[in-house]
Amino acid sequence: xxxxxxxxxxxxxxxxxxxxxxxxxxxxxxxxxxxxxxxxxxxxxxxxxxxxxxxxxxxxxxxxxxxxxxxxxxxxxxxxxxxxxxxxxxxxxxxxxxxxxxxxxxxxxxxxxxxxxxxxxxxxxxxxxxxxxxxxxxxxxxxxxxxxxxxxxxxxxxxxxxxxxxxxxxxxxxxxxxxxxxxxxxxxxxxxxxxxx
Numbered sequence: 001x002x003x004x005x006x007x008x009x010x011x012x013x014x015x016x017x018x019x020x021x022x023x024x025x026x027x028x029x030x031x032x033x034x035x036x037x038x039x040x041x042x043x044x045x046x047x048x049x050x051x052x053x054x055x056x057x058x059x060x061x062x063x064x065x066x067x068x069x070x071x072x073x074x075x076x077x078x079x080x081x082x083x084x085x086x087x088x089x090x091x092x093x094x095x096x097x098x099x100x101x102x103x104x105x106x107x108x109x110x111x112x113x114x115x116x117x118x119x120x121x122x123x124x125x126x127x128x129x130x131x132x133x134x135x136x137x138x139x140x141x142x143x144x145x146x147x148x149x150x151x152x153x154x155x156x157x158x159x160x161x162x163x164x165x166x167x168x169x170x171x172x173x174x175x176x177x178x179x180x181x182x183x184x185x186x187x188x189x190x191x192x193x194x195x196x197x
Contacts, residue, residue, distance in 0.1 A: 003094060009098065012151030019177075020176060032098050037078055068081040068082055128171075
């Protein structure tokens with residue numbers, strides 16, 4: 001049976017996870033998991049591309065039917081979840097399936113998919129993370145400060161929980177992309193070797 005690779009990318013907002021995820025798909029092919037969420041879209045987001053925006057009752061129905069790999073209420077506000085079926089289908093086809101999720105979600109995924117490749121993307125420094133959050137221009141200063149505090153807590157949790165295979169510093173995007181690509185290529189190669197033995 002073909003078995004693909006589940007790649008879980010985590011890291012604070014603005015650290016470049018999505019850019020890295022899409023570059024992995026460009027190089028290796030596969031499926032990018034679009035999370036479902038109950039929050040409303042921003043003006044530049046498209047449903048089915050950035051997120052699947054669903055009503056709270058639809059999200060609850062998906063929980064009741066066990067349609068998520070993982071789900072959580074984030075920061076006490078909106079719900080987010082990773083739909084199970086498209087990820088399992090990609091893995092069954094022997095493809096790369098990429099999840100861009102937070103640390104809490106990654107912990108739940110590791111329980112269900114122990115062979116996942118977990119990579120946490122780190123900013124060069126906390127100061128640079130704060131600068132990146134401001135440069136995005138999406139939120140006011142109080143929201144930026146809240147997101148920054150949450151990010152520092154999440155980075156510490158990622159270091160402590162032992163579920164990530166690697167931490168990649170993104171102080172140069174092309175170098176970070178190459179490092180992640182090498183980790184993915186190594187894992188894919190070792191899976192092929194194991195299957196042929």
